[in-house]
Amino acid sequence: MYIRLLAASLLAWASVASVHAAEPARRDWQSLFDGKTLDGWRASEAPGSFNVSDGEIVVHGPRSHLYYVGEVERHDFRDFELQLEVMTKPGANSGVYFHTARQDEGWPAKGYEVQVNNSHSDPKRTGGLYAVKDNYQAPAKDDVWFTLRIRVEGRRIRTFVDDKPIIDYTQPKRPQRPADMQGRVLSSGTFALQAHDPGSEVRYRNIKLRVLP
Template sequence: MKQIIGTALLLAFGIGSHAQKGWQSLFDGKTLAGWNKVAGAAKYMIEDNAIVGVTVVNTPNTFLLTDKTYSDFILELDVKIEDNATNSGIQFRSNYDASAANGKGKVSGYQYELDPSPRAWTGGIYDEARRGWLYPLDLNDAARVAYKKGQYNRVRIECKGAVTQTFVNGIPAAILVDTMNTSGYIALQVHSIGASKVDGQKIYWKNIRVNTSDVKLSPVKNVYTVNNIPNNLSSPEKSQGWSLLFDGKTMKGWRSAKGNSFPSKGWGIENGELKVLPSDGAESMNGGDIVTNKEYAAFDLTFQFKLTPGANSGVKYYVTLKEKNEGSAIGPEYQILDDKLHPDAKLGKDGNRTMASLYDLIASKKDPRAFKAIGQWNTGRILAQENGQVTYFLNGIPLVQFVRGSEDFKKLVAGSKYKEWQRFGEAEKGHILLQDHGNEVSFRSIKVKELSK
């Protein structure tokens, strides 16, 4: 039975007997031929046909780097981490600058996270020494249970063109579309441990092999894709039913919240960005809010936004336009705000008007990993499920969760500025809205996936 299940799993991910051709071993089981230690003083040795990395105090991240660089490939290996506190990773398509760090060298680029801690982000993608987290595994809870502590785990990384897919023990973990690197080194990381921990913890890698022949991505369903190419739909997104709400060139699919045509002023398109043009900071008094022509019930919405200093805006949903409100149209809001410079951040209750909050109802968690500086692009996400549960993400980190129409939600509404609106936020479907608050804010990569009812 075990053999049948194992064979079925291999075939499901395109690595059955027909796919064995083209594989090359990167480790002979006896020596470190083909590898070079760089950037730190952690130890690498060989035990029982495995490369063993050993932590050392007071040294930076240390890497065992391949001699060669790789572009499109499938990488497989088995990994075991000795304890639950030692973080590690596998670099791929990465750079090495031998002159950096005063000649000690620096590795930068994509990293497959190895994380045995309770956070459980093994299989997530980190950008070492550059941008930080690209795919935190809070974006895919189903994969967070795949890692087996204290045991060998099967790692699989697929890279083709701009697309990277990762797997943990056969379970799809992350899908990233990014063009910063399309080739580079593979490396095994021993993470720095500072001076406060005991050294000598071990990470084991074995059965390391790569295939660069006729690389094909495994078909993956129901795994969120992080796509860093502006206004682009990748092949994984298309196959999963995503569609663009902004094509980067036209106002197609959008209209004024107060009319049947797009506003004649107050909005513009420049360099693939949909911009709210600055006026006097008044709410919906220049071009006014814009809404999608189409209404949505259950959906997954993602959007990138960039704030100017002191700016205010928001993304609303389940907007019915029945209220005929004088200011901004009525609907639940994902708050977009410069918390430091805009006074609205200090209003409301307990911070419920700050960045990524459910405006005037629930304050977002202030997780420092989620927030990027004003002037940088941020990625917002609103996941509105069929059961009424709504989750707000900022740069891949979940910050707000609630259930529309629940007793808790109704109590929040009763104590808010929305108490006068009957059944606020409980519409079965509605428009998606981008708010004009009189400040310059840019949007791009606005995408939606409709969920089944």
């Protein structure tokens, strides 16, 4: 009897240990871009605005959005940390959407946009939550790689450029949004990279994510 109880206890302990061992793995950084192809990504109305060169996603062309549709978390994220290396060319405008959903055309109706813009005529600069909590000081320079990090936990959204805090925003329980931005609220969803206009060129590389507990 004692041996049976001991064996059962060891089995139960092993099961619990395996679950706890799996949890940190789920929170490790996972790559969303293989550096070679756009596998796991799908563009909207102008797919030619996105291509891969030298391990980078080159965004250059008419308006389009490149949505992550890959296998990680079945492309549905709630609490997470997303990190990308970014380079803007002079006059470029782009953005990184989160908690969004794929659509065939138009500006994404769902989710938040983190602005990517260091010198475009639009004064809203990199790291701001577009039209919700904007940033008007460029935290990086054109033609230089910088790291953009987005962290979402519950109702709190934080953005960082090269580890410098840019935005720290907690969404109210009843956020007020204009009629054309009713979907700009926290929920869950995927990510998208924005091609804003033919005059903009932005490059992204080393796109990775970790799920937060």
